[in-house]
Amino acid sequence: MAGANLTAYAAWLAHEKGVVTEGYDALWRWSIDELEAFWASIWEYFDVIGHTPYEQVLGGRSMPGAQWFTGSTLNYAEHVFRGRDEDALALQHASELRELAPWTWGELRAQTAAIAAGLRAAGIGEGDRVVAYLPNIPEAIAAFLACASLGATWSSCSPDFGARTVVDRFAQIEPTVLLAVDGYRYGGKDFDRTGVLAGLQEALPTVRTTVVLPYLAAAPDLSGLRDALLWDDFVRAGEPLSFTPVPFDHPLWVLYSSGTTGLPKPIVQSQGGILLEQLKKLHLHLDAHEGDRVLWFTTTGWMMWNFLVGVLLTPASVVLYDGNPGTPSLDRLWDLAAEAGVTTFGTGAAFIASCLKAGVEPGEGRDLSRLTAVGATGSPLSPEGFRWVYEHVGADTWLFSTSGGTDVCTAFVGGVPTEPVYLGELQARSLGCDVQAWDEEGREVGPGVVGELVITQPMPSMPVFFWGDADGSRYHDSYFAMYPGVWRHGDWIEFSERGTAVIHGRSDSTINRGGIRMGTAEIYAAVLGIDEILDALIVDVPKEGTEGFMPLFVVLREGAELDEDLVRRIARRVREDCSPRHVPDVVEVVAQIPRTLSGKVLEVPVKRILMGQPADQAASRDSLADPASLDWVVDYAQRLRA
Incomplete structure (x- = not known):
């Protein structure tokens, strides 16, 4: 705690700005109560190079449409390379x-x-x-x-x-x-x-x-x-x-986060917004120091790659790996951690669950003495996953489970190096992120109650726009349709009395596999291109201790049969058109797909029923084109629980 970057930042705030906070929760509350002062302090503390100085920290608080550090000019890459020793280690890389x-x-x-x-x-x-x-x-x-x-x-x-x-x-x-x-x-x-x-x-x-x-x-x-x-x-x-x-708001990159309809959302994030967010997140939350070596297993199609690149803004170096983490066995990444002297080992929660099931022993036969921290994201990490890390990686490990999104290229809740770790819980809300849990009426729910994850104040790394969205309607509809002026992310979240959090999966029907979010529309486009299939529904049902269970339900053309050949063709089509991560776990034939009177597929209600919610609470049968179309869903849910 004494050596944490967060501790040094808090001391600087007290000495230079007269902002005295006792403990992390007080610091977080100051960061959202005094939002402009907080982000101005990040600019100053990390000595951002502004070729043109900013006029205002926040030109307007409206969401969408907030304008950050108006009038300023800068360059992201300049901050990566400034002051570097040409002979010092920047990165290590390996692949198959x-x-x-x-x-x-x-x-x-x-x-x-x-x-x-x-x-x-x-x-x-x-x-x-x-x-x-x-x-x-x-x-x-x-x-x-x-x-x-x-x-x-x-x-x-x-x-x-x-x-x-x-x-x-x-x-x-x-x-x-x-x-x-x-x-x-x-x-x-x-x-x-x-x-x-x-x-x-x-x-x-x-x-x-x-x-x-x-x-x-x-x-x-x-x-x-x-x-x-x-x-x-x-x-x-x-x-x-x-x-x-x-x-400041010049486009740095375009990321893609799929919704349930239409093409993937082309999310434009800014040079300045990403710079400020990554300076904050990777110094103060990831706690990257001189000599640290950060591995995060990712691909260039996941926002964690962009997050990992941001480590180069700190004194730490990065470790890259391209290939299957299970080839030749699940020991591969642990071998790499030993060979590269990794200090922070980042991965998806599903990888930890796989290691647990396979009986992997990370410390057996290899030197992981430099490894001090393990990060997990992509899906909720189960309590069993927490136990496995502390029992098999090391009792003195800092395990930080994090949750955020492509949409802001960062975590809303997750690691805080000065806070304790509780079994199955994310440590705290991130600085400058006013994240809350709300009910359907737009009211904040108390501790111990699951609600919609919302962000009630702007963040610099929020999208500046969606590419091609001239009137901003698609951007608005993606995040602000449910609660005007408040960002709804599409996750279920629960906070405890002590400020820790648990993520209960997606509250919408987006499919998140291995950290790659893909809209159901993309999967349907692949599946419905097969002649034998007339209609389809796919859901991702949260499952304790691993990635969710993803069944695909199909309506077949008369005379067609779901044989091994058709299952293989479905898998191949999804793998080639979408991604290998989104191949369904099982394919089931049903008589009809539940739809509303307007023809919309009931993905979220079906998901809730399969998670155990009574059908009459998940959906109103009166709103369905055929009220009996939910009967097979109820039967399938009972079979899953049997």
Whole structure:
């Protein structure tokens, strides 16, 4: 506690600003009661480089539409590289194709500068979009920082995403440059992606330049691609790295978070908003120090990759891994932690649950003496998962379970290095985040009551807009339709008397698997493309100790049969069009899908019934096109509980 960055920040507040707080809860309350003073203190404490000073911290509190640090200009990448020792360690990386190797700050700067020069030569400047079909490798980080240095806007998808899923995301932002790998290895199997790249070129007509990094093959065959350049022919080594100052709200990147209908939401977050949020989160909550080495198992298609990149704003270094965490066994990441000297081990809650079930012993036969903290996110971590970490990783481990969202690229509730850890609970609300639990009428509920997770005051990392959402209606409808002027996130949350929290899963029907949120509309588009299937419904039912149970219910065309071949084709279609994470656990045939009188699928009510809620509380049968359509749901719920 004495050495925590949070402790030093609180002491600085008291000495320099006269803000004296006793304990974390008091500090959090000051951070939301004096929102502008808090964020101004973050700017000052971390010495943000403002090429143009700000006029106001918060030009307006309306949500959506809050304007932060008006008039200021800055550059995210400049803060990453300032004051770095060229010979110091910036990152380590490993994959199923590459042995563990380091990059110094000098190497990262040189690679970033070379990519930036290549982008500049390709005509890329402020506001242009660069998209990446790249795995979690150092070239991806250098490419992102190159984009940020130029004021260009970055967006990435993991190469295991299917072509349609990638197009649904990238096509919305009309990119100019496509950066990609020729393929990747996962679970010991090689996946060539040059055919997918050819399809992306056809589907993304605004792309003028395609650049391919040889990753799977030393000399990939690019004959099927239109005017593609190899990576080494595109980058321009030897040019210095420079930084373009941009307005605080200038687009840094576009992330994608799916809803239940339509295309994925293209969420635009700002250079300044992400910079301020990550300076706060990664110093004060993650507690990253000089000499720390932070591993978070992620892909470039999950916001945790963007979060991990932010560790480079701190004195710590990062550790990257690309591949299957279960190949050759679930020991792989623990081996990497020992080899790389990891101090903070971040992963999805499902990975911890898998290690528990498989009887993995992290400390057996390897040196994890440097490992002091374990972070878990992506889905709620069960009490059994907490116990396993403390019994098998170390009794003195700081385990912080966190919950947030792509929509703000951070955690609302989670780790606080100066607070105790309670079994199955998230430690506290994040500084500057006025998160509450509300009922359906918009009233805050008390401790011990589950409510909608809402944020009642703006945060700098909230989206500045959705790409292509000219009138802002889609942005408004995504978060502010239920409670005007208040952000509704779509999670169920419960607070305790002591301020800790428990997340009870999604309150909407978005499917969250391995931290990747995908709308049911995307899955339906894949499934309903199969001739035998007339209608479908998919839900993700929370399950204690692991990721949720995800059944797919289908209505078949007359004469069709759900045989092994059809199940395989469904799985293949979802895997290729959406992602491997969203392949259903089981497929069940039903007579009809429950729908409202207006034709809307009853995803949330079905999910609630399968979680044990009585059907008459989950949905009004009078509102259904066929009141009897819920009968099979009730029967299936009883079978699940049997």
